[in-house]
Amino acid sequence: MIRMKSTRIFMFLICPIMVLIFLYYSSGRLHLRSPVKKSQADLDRLLSAGRVVASEYDKQGFLTKLDRKLPLELQYKYGNLSKGECKPGYAEAKMTSIYPKFLKPAPMFLDPNFKRLSKISNYLPPFGVRTQEKIIDHILQATKSYSLGSELDRLSCKKCIIIGNGGILFNKSLGSQIDQYDVVVRLNEAPVAGFEKDVGSKTTMRITYPEGAIQRPERYEKSSLFVLSAFKLMDFKWLRHMVFKEKLRSMEGFWKSVARVVPREPEDIRILNPYFIQEAAFKFIGLPHNNGVMGKGNIPTLGTVAITMALHNCDEVAVAGFGYDMNTPHAPLHYYEKLMMSAIKESWTHNISKEKEFLRKLVKGGVIQDLTNGI
Template sequence: MVTLKHLIVMDNDEDHVPLLTEAGILESPTTQHCRAESRDFFISRRNNYILSIFLLLGCYSAILVPAYLPTPEPIWTNESSAENQALLNFSASLLAQTCQVGWSVEQVRTLTTPAGLLEIPVFLENATDDWALPPPLGLQGSEEVAAEVLKALPYTDIPTGPESCRRCVVVGSGGILRGKNLGPHIDQYNIIIRVNNAPVFGFESDAGSRTTIRLIYPEGAPSNMQEYERTDLVALVVFKTLDLAWLTSAVTKEPLSWWSKLWFWKDVVDSIPLQPENVRILNPEIMYRTGQVLQTYAEQQRKMVPTLGITAMVLALQLCDEVSIAGFGYDLQHPGAPLHYYGSLRMDAMMSQVVHDVSAETILLRELAKAGAVRDLTGAL
């Protein structure tokens, strides 16, 4: 064993492990204090694991939980009570007047471009015409399927009504309709046209309580069967060949295959509670001619697919002597304004879509309203 100053080291030939026997003695009080602080500062591996779990759960909760909490809907007011009363007075005055035969058509004929929206067959009667475009602007590639559907539909004529003079109102889904209390006035029109799943039940005070024609595509058909109770006709707007297959299924009550259902962009109803004589197919020429007219108002030239709202208005021009509209007009200057008179969608949802040119449609509607061809009951144009 070799002894150095304050250090004892065992020789290799001795059966002992070398030890620094005085290491603990040589540590200064300062060093010992630092080691004690280190032990107090660093927690154990178990405690560190538990703390990490709590921190992780806290972060996830802060991010995800608010998304599932109910948030109060913003209250949006765009009209004063005096302005609403003025709209009611205007609507009442229109209904009090004697219906003028051919009024709307005569006013449209005074306009150069919109005149192309007249004299269009309303409902599809046969699928043998020379369709140059695929749906929704034609039936190219869908003629055989359309012919099969027409075999299941006994009638293709227009709805019955007063032959002397017809008044139509096209009820749009716009949020501008909310709170206007036009429902009792709307119910007084001979023909009331609605689109897709815009509800009646629960909204009678603003939207009225009955429907003459409801334009739909499968994904937009009402899932609430009550919506069909006071409906005279449902008219399919064909956007794809599969829509015709869906209509055949809905009329004949023969279910679609699960494979076919996969190609709809949302769930569709299996049937509609109406008889075949209460079902029609909109003539695609209405969509095509409307798109052609809208081209002249668009900033960019492209294939124009009209909204069902403007399509319903063009349909009304074929059926009625006087045409009024309610619930039309997009307030794109206020993204927080309600998009529909029902639901919680806001105007920014329409601003982000790229399928329709709502600006071109607004210009057309304003031109028709200015000429008196249509009467705007909600005053948004």
């Protein structure tokens, strides 16, 4: 009888204690329990929608930990190719692996159906074509050609190289290597004649704007495409004069002298898709949006625009002649002149440091190859 009474007392005391322990333990477990981990597909979908950026991605959507090692699925895809053989879809695959929001379809040049491209319809130049539709229609009716040309269009895999104008190219003897690429892109008025040993002799296209275009007709290559990258309203008017061989009567609206003649037939003239300026500025680099209007520090350099174009349209992408080293003020600024690095001034339109961060991501992630190691 005494034993049973003792047992009841013990149970009466121990039960509340056990309940308290259970509640405390459960509360702790509930507090410590982590959310269910989302699948990679869910993460990519949310990243694409701009609704979430995981801690492993930076604010632009790039992986924070980058290396050139191929993901396993790409090792299987490209592992059996011979050395030097073109890798189909490589740039897109690598870009997508470090930047899940990357969307491949983006035509290189404007064609008569350009109004269907919603991404550029709502923006003024340089980020779009709004208010310039009629003049672009007029130009495209005359040019009649909207691709790289039949020979390059037939290639199932294209290797492209963007040649920057940096002094780092000087005395590197990369000319023969550069000429092996299927598509060689040059920028503005950077010369080829006399510098072939370092920069090669092949030019597939020369991307420029009015103030950057070659002004002496005899300096143009005989068989390259002339590609306008328009940064302001006046640029399209200037191109119309060049296409229709009309005399340019006024320099109003330009910040320096411009070419008055482009010795190219209309079928050799193209308009670069302005989406590449928009994507480079707002998505890749993270420059100020400024309501979609050109302003201080929100315009990417032409070199980065050209690289962005190549990521969408080439299977492999390389660069040479990129990178300004401000720590060496007496180094040559450009490969073709004696101007020194110290002559470069802070740009009102460009943000060189942020742009270099983006290009370094591409190199570190193995998306592009930098032949001169300046980035």
